[in-house]
Amino acid sequence: MLCPALTELKRKKLQALGVNVSPLGGAELLFDGVKKHQVTLPEQEGPWDIRNLLVWIKKNLLKERPELFIQGESVRPGILVLINDADWELLGELDYQLQDQDSILFISTLHGG
16 A cells, blocks of 8 residues: 555646746747647646647647747747746756746747848
């Protein structure tokens, strides 16, 4: 029989996670023009990180031309990523572990002329 503390830890580990995803600066056009998405990420083994989030976004939110948003397992060059208003480069980029109610902004710096 599992001890209560271990059971509680396992339950927390598998909890769904709510985050806000906002594509801006033209990136919203790839998301049907929607600039703010409040999403609940499903339960999974292990923590959610930005790498997992990008896969989920590609499958569930991107409506067209994923190659303009995703390159390999990351975002394309020219898309700034802010996590709770901080540059993701300061937070570990793809390895940043998401927390409940995090705000992730994807801001395109690529504009037509």
